[in-house]
Amino acid sequence: MRNISDLIEHYLKQILQSGAGSIEIQRGDLAEKFSCVPSQINYVISTRFTLEKGYSVESKRGGGGYIRIQRVDLPSLEAVQRLLHQSAGSRIDENKANGLIYQLEEAGIVTAREAHLMRTALSPEALPLKQPLQDELRSNLMRVMLLALLAR
Incomplete structure (x- = not known):
C-alpha cells in the first residue's frame, strides 16, 4: 500500500495532468481531505514539487493563504541550460541532480536508459571525492553530459 505522501503527490x-496548467490549493483543505496534518502537505510539496523536478511553487500564508503549483516545461536547449544554471551553479548535490534528470526524462529530452546512465555516473559511488569537490565535479559532468545529449 502507498503511504500518505505518495497519495497526496x-x-x-493527477489534477495537474488533467489539463490544468497550474493548481491552487489550501493546505488545510488538502490536509482535511487526506486526514493528515498540514505539515505533511508542506513536506510533500517541498520534496516532490521542486524546480529540479519541473514544478514552480508559490505559497501565500495566512487566513486566505494558498499554494500554487505550476508545471514548468523544458522546450529548448536554452531552457535546459537556464534550469541547470539555476539548480546547479558551480555545484549540485545528488538529490538535485537526480531531480533534474527526472525532469529531463519526463520532458522526453533524455531516454530512460540515458537517465539511468546519468544517475549512475553522478552517484557518490562513481565520484569518490570529499565535499565540496564531489558536488563541483557532479555539476561539471552534468553540464557536459547535457550538452552532448542535446547536441545530437
Whole structure:
C-alpha cells in the first residue's frame, strides 16, 4: 500500500495532468481531505514539487493563504541550460541532480536508459571525492553530459 505522501503527490499530479496548467490549493483543505496534518502537505510539496523536478511553487500564508503549483516545461536547449544554471551553479548535490534528470526524462529530452546512465555516473559511488569537490565535479559532468545529449 502507498503511504500518505505518495497519495497526496499522486492526487496533485493527477489534477495537474488533467489539463490544468497550474493548481491552487489550501493546505488545510488538502490536509482535511487526506486526514493528515498540514505539515505533511508542506513536506510533500517541498520534496516532490521542486524546480529540479519541473514544478514552480508559490505559497501565500495566512487566513486566505494558498499554494500554487505550476508545471514548468523544458522546450529548448536554452531552457535546459537556464534550469541547470539555476539548480546547479558551480555545484549540485545528488538529490538535485537526480531531480533534474527526472525532469529531463519526463520532458522526453533524455531516454530512460540515458537517465539511468546519468544517475549512475553522478552517484557518490562513481565520484569518490570529499565535499565540496564531489558536488563541483557532479555539476561539471552534468553540464557536459547535457550538452552532448542535446547536441545530437
